[in-house]
Amino acid sequence: MTSNTDNHFVAQAVHDLGSALWFGGAVMGIAGVNKSGSDLSQGIDRIRVASSAWSRFQPAQFGGIAATLLAGLRLTQVGGRRIALQKGFGAVGGLKAGLxxxxxxxxxxxxxxxxxxxxxxxxxxxxxxxxxxxDATLPTAGTNPEIQKWQSRQRVTQFLVPALAGANIVCNSWLVQSYRAGATAKGVLRRLLPD
Known part of the structure; x- marks a missing residue:
């Protein structure tokens, strides 16, 4: 494999696996981990179960994020010519990086x-x-106000994380599809020909 080709499947695979781990873990957190404690009778145990699960998963989750960011940087490097030549590639790439x-x-x-x-x-x-x-993110009428405050923040971020990770995956899909010959030709023509 030479460096002058567009073949960068290892970086793409690492990026996609990292993104899948990040997105899937976030969804599992909402659907399973944060709710799992509701089956227990004690409030403290409801929080402990979720805290324990998240602390065990965190290294994998942040590994997925690191893979997404680092492989994404590599994909940007190898796609440098497309950023300059293909209309829309740079904007979507920038959006993806921001997400x-x-x-x-x-x-x-x-x-x-x-x-x-x-x-x-x-x-x-x-x-x-x-x-x-x-459960870990939902208070009752008797929940300590300080815990309620952090639960409220957690509820917002627990939905924000998969939304951002998912949007990152969508942008990546657009970028991957732009490598198809027809999409490349259209992008280059749109760059060269004024609207």
Whole structure:
């Protein structure tokens, strides 16, 4: 394989696998992890189950994000000619990069919010207070206001993360399709011919 070809399947595979891990993990968090504690009777246990699951998954999740970002950077490097020649390629590539960075930030903030919920719940438990929650992200009428605040933040970010990760995947699909010969020719002609 020579460096003057468009064949960069390893970077594309690493990017796609990382994105799949990131997106899939975020969806699993919403659908499964954060809700799983609702099957337990104690509020503190509802939070502990989600906190434990997320802390175990975090290295894999941030590995997926790192793979997405680093492989995305490599794909941008090898697609440099297309950015200059093919209309739309640079704009979508820039949007994709922005979505990836925003998604990484949202994921980090979601992790921080979850850690705050866990910390506040443990502190309340140590003070002898009953920790009341429906699940890791949903409060009850009796939930400590500080825990409620972080649960509210967590609920927003838990949906923001897969939305940003998914949008990143959609942009990547557009970029991959733009490598097709017909799409390349149209993009170059649109760049050369004024609207």
């Amino acid at each position: 990836a960075v925003a998604g990484a930030g949202a994921t980090a903030y979601a992790a921080y919010s979850g850690a705050q919920i866990g910390k506040l719940a443990e502190q309340a438990q140590q003070r002898g207070e009953t920790v009341e929650v429906k």
